[in-house]
Amino acid sequence: GEDVEQSLFLSVREGDSSVINCTYTDSSSTYLYWYKQEPGAGLQLLTYIFSNMDMKQDQRLTVLLNKKDKHLSLRIADTQTGDSAIYFCAESSMDSSYKLIFGSGTRLLVRP
Amino acid sequence: DTEVTQTPKHLVMGMTNKKSLKCEQHMGHRAMYWYKQKAKKPPELMFVYSYEKLSINESVPSRFSPECPNSSLLNLHLHALQPEDSALYLCASSQSSTGLNTEAFFGQGTRLTVV
Numbered sequence: 001g002e003d004v005e006q007s008l009f010l011s012v013r014e015g016d017s018s019v020i021n022c023t024y025t026d027s028s029s030t031y032l033y034w035y036k037q038e039p040g041a042g043l044q045l046l047t048y049i050f051s052n053m054d055m056k057q058d059q060r061l062t063v064l065l066n067k068k069d070k071h072l073s074l075r076i077a078d079t080q081t082g083d084s085a086i087y088f089c090a091e092s093s094m095d096s097s098y099k100l101i102f103g104s105g106t107r108l109l110v111r112p
Numbered sequence: 113d114t115e116v117t118q119t120p121k122h123l124v125m126g127m128t129n130k131k132s133l134k135c136e137q138h139m140g141h142r143a144m145y146w147y148k149q150k151a152k153k154p155p156e157l158m159f160v161y162s163y164e165k166l167s168i169n170e171s172v173p174s175r176f177s178p179e180c181p182n183s184s185l186l187n188l189h190l191h192a193l194q195p196e197d198s199a200l201y202l203c204a205s206s207q208s209s210t211g212l213n214t215e216a217f218f219g220q221g222t223r224l225t226v227v
Contacts, residue, residue, distance in 0.1 A: 031214060042118075042202055043155065043218040088154055097168065098214045102154035 002026040006089055006103035013111050018076040020106045022089030029091040034074045037086045084110045118203050118219035133222045135186040135203030143209035144186040147202040162209040193226045
């Protein structure tokens, strides 16, 4: 079945860039998403990219998609302490009835 | 308005109780979802409603009973739960459940504790 994998933890210094990586196995993935979850809260949709795109930029966020390698990354420029959270990568496709398949989440810790 | 509102925020219930979780959205979305999230895990899909009809049930035990009274509301009725059902229950909505516009917006969740 479909699988989405992420590294568990990332620590960066405030002001540096953060890069969170994700790999997926579903070759028919149509949509790829990044969600942010702060402690005790729901998921906030940060951005998404269609599988026919290579890159999407939205203010401090840059999403890169390498469809050949099935690799997705989220770059956060000028990382702030408020960016500390868990970041979930998710994919959906027609093959999975468009259900969101989540990765295990990457905990980002931003050090002052 | 990209808000999905869930009530209550916290709920403690006994194993013999009956309670309901509520979810509301006014974005005109026609797909609504229930997810269950255990600590340090990603959300797991439970149910999908599309145009007020149940379209996906991920083999959820019958002690969880979803209901979609109209296009803006989604309920989850709980009865005879077990302590292992304690989790964060998340509601989400999207414009549709298939094809384009499937990006889902989540509520803040209901933290459920079964004692």
